[in-house]
Amino acid sequence: MLPCSLLALVGTVASSGPSLDPSAGPLCTNPPYQLPSSRHLEINGPMTTPRRTADKTMVRELMSVPVLTAAVTDSLWDAWQLLVISGLRHLAVVDSGGNCLGVLSDRTVLADMPRTFEHLGETTVGSAMERVPRLAIAPDKTAQEAAALMSLHMVDAVPVINDEDRLVGIVTSTDIVHWVGQ
Incomplete structure (x- = not known):
């Protein structure tokens, strides 16, 4: 299933042009999909970048x-x-x-x-x-x-x-x- 905002875009492109309004699409019944905020990401700990500079993996x-x-x-x-x-x-x-x-x-x-x-x-x-x-x-x-x-x-x-x-x-x-x- 496509996120709601994509369904709205797909549903309206053919008829009247592109729209990112979720209520504009005939297929949209759910609220728009939202990416999790950084607050949600911190639940499992802060995001870190792995450092492998000293690694000697061959x-x-x-x-x-x-x-x-x-x-x-x-x-x-x-x-x-x-x-x-x-x-x-x-x-x-x-x-x-x-x-x-x-x-x-x-x-x-x-x-x-x-x-x-x-x-x-x-x-x-x-x-x-x-x-x-x-x-x-x-x-x-x-x-x-x-x-x-x-x-x-x-x-x-x-x-x-x-x-x-x-x-x-x-x-x-x-x-x-x-x-x-x-």
């Missing part, structure tokens, strides 16, 4: 494994289907030798869709990867270093590569959020 402890991969020669359509079926947002892209070239995100595919939809089956993952920074992190780096790398390059995921240049995992923004929330 990337190997929070990375996601196994990692779904797509070949650089796969079609963007095949990569999209793999993302949708798996429910994941990132695929590690590998070359024919199994070396990781980067991460393909659902956002990258979606950004290409309006331009290449008719040719999605012909467009390769490699061509979409041209706009993606080639980043990686080692499993013995700290979670804080992974978060800083992701923040600096504004990406949602970084592949984890070991000393032999093999893909061993992936660190995602979800992994970082879980780590911060601990």
Whole structure:
């Protein structure tokens, strides 16, 4: 059920234009939804920001494994289907030798869709990867270093590569959020 004020907005947009008045909407029978005040939030204690600067959690402890991969020669359509079926947002892209070239995100595919939809089956993952920074992190780096790398390059995921240049995992923004929330 939508909050009352949203129902009013939806109910009036089609008829006379947008209105945030809850009584204006034909579907609105409840009082408008209100966010809790800070007084309500203090019942469970004051809100604090977790500090993890001294934490030595390693990337190997929070990375996601196994990692779904797509070949650089796969079609963007095949990569999209793999993302949708798996429910994941990132695929590690590998070359024919199994070396990781980067991460393909659902956002990258979606950004290409309006331009290449008719040719999605012909467009390769490699061509979409041209706009993606080639980043990686080692499993013995700290979670804080992974978060800083992701923040600096504004990406949602970084592949984890070991000393032999093999893909061993992936660190995602979800992994970082879980780590911060601990």
